[in-house]
Amino acid sequence: MFSATDHGYMAQALRLAEKGLYGTSPNPRVGCVLVRDGKAVGSGWHKRAGEPHAEINALAVAGAAARGATAYLTLEPCSHHGRTPPCAEALIKAGVARLVTAMKDPNPLVSGRGCALMEEAGITVQTGLMEAEARELNIGFITRMAEGRPWVRMKIAASLDGKTALNNSVSQWITSEHARRDVHRLRARSCVVMTGIGTVLADDPQLTVRHIKTSRQPLSAVVDSRLEIPVDASLLRGAGELIFTATASEGKILALHDMGARTIVLPDENESVDLAGMMRRLADFEINEVLVEAGCRLNGALINAGLVDELVIYLAPYLLGDRARGMFKLAELTDLAEKRPVKIRDLRMVGPDIRVTARFS
Ligand code: AOF
Numbered sequence: 001m002f003s004a005t006d007h008g009y010m011a012q013a014l015r016l017a018e019k020g021l022y023g024t025s026p027n028p029r030v031g032c033v034l035v036r037d038g039k040a041v042g043s044g045w046h047k048r049a050g051e052p053h054a055e056i057n058a059l060a061v062a063g064a065a066a067r068g069a070t071a072y073l074t075l076e077p078c079s080h081h082g083r084t085p086p087c088a089e090a091l092i093k094a095g096v097a098r099l100v101t102a103m104k105d106p107n108p109l110v111s112g113r114g115c116a117l118m119e120e121a122g123i124t125v126q127t128g129l130m131e132a133e134a135r136e137l138n139i140g141f142i143t144r145m146a147e148g149r150p151w152v153r154m155k156i157a158a159s160l161d162g163k164t165a166l167n168n169s170v171s172q173w174i175t176s177e178h179a180r181r182d183v184h185r186l187r188a189r190s191c192v193v194m195t196g197i198g199t200v201l202a203d204d205p206q207l208t209v210r211h212i213k214t215s216r217q218p219l220s221a222v223v224d225s226r227l228e229i230p231v232d233a234s235l236l237r238g239a240g241e242l243i244f245t246a247t248a249s250e251g252k253i254l255a256l257h258d259m260g261a262r263t264i265v266l267p268d269e270n271e272s273v274d275l276a277g278m279m280r281r282l283a284d285f286e287i288n289e290v291l292v293e294a295g296c297r298l299n300g301a302l303i304n305a306g307l308v309d310e311l312v313i314y315l316a317p318y319l320l321g322d323r324a325r326g327m328f329k330l331a332e333l334t335d336l337a338e339k340r341p342v343k344i345r346d347l348r349m350v351g352p353d354i355r356v357t358a359r360f361s
């Protein structure tokens with residue numbers, strides 16, 4: 001159904017979409033290439049929510065040359081009036097003759113209607129070219145639209161023997177500068193960087209993107225059951241930080257509000273934060289990708305609750321011994337059948353460290 005030429009142009013559209021990796025949230029990353037008579041006559045990508053979609057940027061470049069062209073699109077064109085008017089209509093009006101998309105838009109406002117509109121206008125529509133790659137690019141957006149929860153990626157920096165900190169909680173500078181820069185790329189693509197109160201009290205992290213260029217900062221979130229966060233914590237920057245707690249202590253909530261943070265009281269039956277409810281709430285806030293950078297307690301609790309999709313583990317080339325802290329506080333297993341299987345997706349060197357990417361299920 002698809003030729004090598006089709007593959008080449010879709011790969012180009014995917015590379016364009018990737019330029020939006022740090023910028024488009026809560027919208028998906030989308031790229032578009034318009035091809036006529038074997039030549040790319042226009043291309044574009046979606047840069048920021050509220051700004052024109054990929055198709056509109058590509059059509060602006062192509063002008064009249066879009067007539068009779070094939071549009072290669074990493075996501076089905078939208079059919080709804082959102083922050084911007086429907087792209088399907090714009091493509092039809094421009095006289096595009098054929099549409100090749102990588103995947104259907106999982107947004108229930110679109111969900112097949114964009115392609116249907118184009119077909120009704122007599123345009124040839126083909127879907128599914130390089131779909132796996134397109135899904136990877138928008139894994140958080142797709143998870144939120146399909147499941148009402150964000151994609152949860154957990155980052156851990158450890159020694160080769162899997163230790164994240166000394167028992168006296170000294171934990172900084174576990175991995176190399178290369179690995180730390182790599183982590184900032186993970187932060188930059190995330191909508192939220194989340195940590196636990198233990199890490200806030202021990203390390204006072206900023207959780208911002210530094211060392212690399214980005215057009216936006218992710219939101220910080222803290223899981224803080226007893227609302228112990230100091231009002232002068234470094235991560236409180238007045239950017240609407242999210243504090244999830246199980247304790248409705250009004251005075252502290254007001255003090256945090258004055259710091260520009262938002263406290264969400266979401267207790268479970270054990271007076272801890274209802275973690276599954278927290279993820280649903282994040283999806284309501286249009287959060288696509290969450291990066292968890294926490295200690296073994298929150299890490300373990302999230303894994304126990306089945307709320308983690310992906311692990312990104314950096315291993316530094318030294319040993320800390322079995323008295324140092326582990327990655328996940330989990331209940332002791334008595335039977336190997338209870339082990340938690342993951343699938344290794346990627347393995348590579350980052351400077352002197354190893355990066356392992358694994359996924360649950
Ligand atoms: C496209 N091309 O480049 C993108 C699309 O609020 P709006 O108007 O920006 O619409 C956002 C929705 O549009 C988003 O949820 C997704 O369904 C679709 N994104 N569609 O045709 C694009 N970014």
Ligand code: ZN
Pocket residue numbers: 053054055077078079085086087088
């Ligand atoms: Zn659109």
